[in-house]
Amino acid sequence: MNRRAILRRSAVAAAAVPLAAPAIAQPQAPVLRWRLTSSYPTSLDAIHGAAQVFARTVAEMTDDRFQIRVFGPGEVVPALQALDAVQAGTVECAHTTSSFYIGKNPAFAFATGVPFGLNTRQQNAWLYEGGGIDLLNELFRQYNCYSLPLGTTGAQMGGWFRKEIRGTEDLKGLKMRIAGLGGTVLQRLGGVPQQLAGGDIYPALERGTIDAVEWLGPYDDEKLGLNKVAPFYYYPAWWEGAATTSFVANLEQWSGLPRSYQAAIRTACAEATHWMVARYDTRNPDALRRLIAGGTQLRPFPREAMDACYREALALEQELAGRSPEYRKIHEAWSKSRDDMRAWFRVAELSFDSYLAQAARR
Template identity: 45%
Template sequence: MDRRSLIKKAGIAGVLAAGAAPAVHAQTAVRWRLASSFPRSLDTIYGAADVFAKAVKDMSGGKFEISVHAAGELMPAFGVVDGVQNGTVEMTHTAPYYFFGKNEAFAIGGAIPFGMNSRQLTAWIIDGNGGKLMREFYAKYNIINFVGGNTGAQMGGWFRKEIKSPADIKGLKFRIGGFAGKVIERMGGVPQNIPGGEIYQALEKGTIDAAEWIGPYDDQKLGFNKVAPFYYYPGWWEGSLNLEFYINDKAFNALPSEYKAIVQAAAHEAHVVTQGRYDARNPGALKQLVGAKTKVLAFPPTVMDASFKTTMELYAQLNESNPDWKKIYADYRNFQRDQVLWFRFAESSFDNFMQRQKL
């Protein structure tokens, strides 16, 4: 019986059972390199790239392999966009806001001060206009982007001294990721954009006065509680952080259609797994930090209000000076406005009630 008769008589189920359907394993072998912006020691944020690479390999029957390299192995943590743009590596896993110096609009794809939470940001990217708008923007840099995890809302960081008012920000040498440094600078602080693997030494030596990274699980691994006693919340500059996989457009477009679909599926798996890991691991780490005498404090309302006011002034100026920012930010803020309204009635009211209960 020839192949055409088999398909006609047996139907798709029979074809699959007989192993007669075209399969991904028939594709030629592909080998890529992924340059991460993160240290290998952080199994959460660095680990997202491992989850992605394993999924790609498994779904391709071992034909499509991606080797993952930590920050500094192939290129510096903040050099990965240049590496992907010029084709030195096929792809990277990174935090978009690291590259606000190229264009402030990069930050919108990752995290902006007083931005959306993780659920809202993922919704904007997956089902709103965010995915389309950011992909159009990244095309200017020879990049095709895919979601690569979300940290959820972050902590406000580790400080050598208490922060009691906006005046305490003045002169503060603060390691803060990416775009949020623009707000700190306007408030009189001195922002420092230092890769994750170098923060502890800078804080220990007093090169900086404060540092933020992500949250309890990662921060404990990096040992920040040993060199700074005050742990503040919330990280108003990161209501969530969307991580992304950036892929060189020529490399991606050269893939067969099956592999393109695998890349997207693997990216979505990494996105979900990474957020799940942070949500699962942060509570226990926070308990341990408190048990080790870490002083966990909320930013005073005056600091929050001053930060918000300064942030909105910055956004207004960027709307005038950066057309890329203006186009993407307008859609982002409209989407967030509706999300905040919806969450007020459902998510937030439920969460607030549960937080008052004794479980």
């Protein structure tokens, strides 16, 4: 074979091989360090722990390039000032209960739960599929914030009382630590609501500064030692058939995040929410048994008192809708979802649960 033929074949072979594209530098995700202030005592491994689960998940999803350090209440700002700190940019984000801030706008209650409102599954459905997150963020934007659900407690207990509640009359003059619109309902019936952070409620109850306190449920209440200073444990918390806790970020900081980091936060919030309610559901039963064995007297709220609170809660809804445009807008969408889901739950969920409760009792 002559030299010219060899050269021709080499040229054809070379043409068949695609040329390597020049390397194009891909922008690397930034290294970020955020601070998160929690409104919940560090001793409570479920509700405070949800923020730790959230932060760990964000770090894992970003190969540790986005790290969020969790601070307990008082380490950076007091528990009930978390929203203010995020709004001002003192910290980048918080894990808090939005109903703490109904003094700013009563519509904040919807991010947590309203009296005689939705249960855990219904609240989750309204937030994620009923437009709740978007509606709430119209409100949060007014405070330079962006928010997502981060944790839920399930239905809560009605709290610890020094004296027995036999009817509506026993609510008059009752000084009770109770947050959100539940406190407003209690006030309409003659009670004296007090808003205290989790770390302050034991000493207030022990000293007699308050007569009763609601916090969450057996697992947390036992850790806080509330059974040591009040004998009567009431149920249910008609003001929190479900209580959703919130991730709140400074709006400018949130908007400046890469989309992949925003997606990591959304995913981590959902992960922490599933984890938190599962932790309570698996640990509350044993905690309740221990409390009862230790002398706690478990009591249902009298029907008369429940009915009176229900009437006042419905009246309050209408009054707030007439006063607050933000409350009215959210309430219109929320109440339609509530009514639709209640109709469905009566057919399926409620009938199933009611039968099993009766069958197990037999």
